[in-house]
Amino acid sequence: MIKQKSYKFRIYPNQEQQVYFAKAFGSVRFLYNKMLAERKELYEIYKEDKEQLKAHKPKTCTEYKKDNPWLYEIDSLALANAQINLQTAYNKFFRGKGKVGFPSFKSKHKDKDSYTTNNQGGNIRIENKHILLPKIKGIRIVQHREIPNTETIKTVTISRTPTNKYFVAILTEREEEKTQIIDIKSAIGLDFSMPHFFVDSQNNKGEYPKFYRQAQENLAREQRKLSHCKKGSNNYHKQKLVVALIHEKISNQRKDWLNKLSCQIAKDNDIVCLEDLNMKGMSQTLNFGKSVSDNGWGQFVNMLNYKAKSVIKVDKWYPSSKICNHCGRKNVNLMLNDRVWNCSECGAAIERDYNASQNILDEGMRLVRKNRKNKTVGTTGLAYLCLAQQGYRVGSHCL
Numbered sequence: 230m231i232k233q234k235s236y237k238f239r240i241y242p243n244q245e246q247q248v249y250f251a252k253a254f255g256s257v258r259f260l261y262n263k264m265l266a267e268r269k270e271l272y273e274i275y276k277e278d279k280e281q282l283k284a285h286k287p288k289t290c291t292e293y294k295k296d297n298p299w300l301y302e303i304d305s306l307a308l309a310n311a312q313i314n315l316q317t318a319y320n321k322f323f324r325g326k327g328k329v330g331f332p333s334f335k336s337k338h339k340d341k342d343s344y345t346t347n348n349q350g351g352n353i354r355i356e357n358k359h360i361l362l363p364k365i366k367g368i369r370i371v372q373h374r375e376i377p378n379t380e381t382i383k384t385v386t387i388s389r390t391p392t393n394k395y396f397v398a399i400l401t402e403r404e405e406e407k408t409q410i411i412d413i414k415s416a417i418g419l420d421f422s423m424p425h426f427f428v429d430s431q432n433n434k435g436e437y438p439k440f441y442r443q444a445q446e447n448l449a450r451e452q453r454k455l456s457h458c459k460k461g462s463n464n465y466h467k468q469k470l471v472v473a474l475i476h477e478k479i480s481n482q483r484k485d486w487l488n489k490l491s492c493q494i495a496k497d498n499d500i501v502c503l504e505d506l507n508m509k510g511m512s513q514t515l516n517f518g519k520s521v522s523d524n525g526w527g528q529f530v531n532m533l534n535y536k537a538k539s540v541i542k543v544d545k546w547y548p549s550s551k552i553c554n555h556c557g558r559k560n561v562n563l564m565l566n567d568r569v570w571n572c573s574e575c576g577a578a579i580e581r582d583y584n585a586s587q588n589i590l591d592e593g594m595r596l597v598r599k600n601r602k603n604k605t606v607g608t609t610g611l612a613y614l615c616l617a618q619q620g621y622r623v624g625s626h627c628l
């Protein structure tokens with residue numbers, strides 16, 4: 230089984246390297262927009278006639294390079310990836326049947342400055358605190374983690390933040406043995422919860438730290454100031470940087486907090502059960518808006534994925550909130566703002582999220598038991614479990 234892992238490190242390019250990166254970011258964006266414009270034109274002409282639309286092949290990267298020779302200066306795989314990204318967005322639009330919009334143009338001001346390139350025959354590597362990339366060598370890198378030599382670098386994404394900091398995100402792959410035997414001594418269920426971040430199956434809450442909420446208030450204040458500045462003025466640009474710096478600080482604080490939280494959970498539990506949520510869909514359908522996509526749940530689940538011994542993902546359609554954990558009655562009329570679960574069957578009154586997290590644990594352990602027979606566990610395919618014979622007790626669950 231192939232396992233992927235990602236790392237992110239800060240890099241410190243010198244003047245010359247910064248110039249190259251600026252060119253690369255610009256070229257990738259240029260190519261993406263050029264190709265998109267061509268696609269859009271064809272689409273407008275032939276949208277009624279799918280066969281015709283298919284028959285018109287878009288121009289290739291090489292053709293674009295011939296027309297714009299300065300593109301030859303740029304890493305060709307970075308350009309090829311821009312084309313692949315556009316193709317993906319375009320396919321999504323077609324398969325989305327009206328739910329997904331036509332891909333939009335990349336803007337210098339709104340979109341992130343970044344490009345992705347691939348490792349070919351070891352042309353991307355880290356040596357003596359410097360990273361070597363295609364077309365550009367020896368950029369100083371600060372590594373807080375070593376990449377084990379059992380892992381191979383697949384792709385690298387270079388990005389620049391609005392506050393002018395540079396990062397590389399490195400994606401690696403390694404071959405993992407199929408059978409991983411773990412003794413289950415403890416398991417936990419986590420329910421994603423709006424006010425508390427999560428509630429676990431022992432009714433512990435993953436409260437956001439206070440400094441984080443304070444920083445949020447600070448951000449709102451500075452954003453208000455920005456909205457009063459005249460667009461394009463000196464003050465506007467100054468204030469924009471202030472806002473970007475706070476954003477960066479908040480995201481670092483959040484990451485730090487999530488890292489500690491996920492480490493603790495992974496250390497204390499052999500199995501972590503959670504819902505396989507689609508956060509993007511959730512913020513749209515439930516109208517939670519920005520707070521859902523920004524709260525870091527996805528980031529948190531990713532961290533658990535590589536830190537915990539085993540993560541069991543419960544189907545997102547499993548009605549964890551609607552089932553009474555005491556008697557199993559299903560309450561289909563439960564509303565989103567019902568915070569307490571009053572069971573009309575057995576009379577239990579428990580907090581909604583606590584009830585849900587217990588159900589998630591039960592459902593996760595059911596999957597473990599079910600798959601014990603065929604020795605596979607987890608909808609994520611992360612680990613094969615082989616449970617000890619004598620039946621470990623997991624909370625109130627006897628395996």
Ligand SMILES: [Zn+2]
Pocket residue numbers: 553554555556557558572573574575576577
């Ligand atoms: Zn009940």
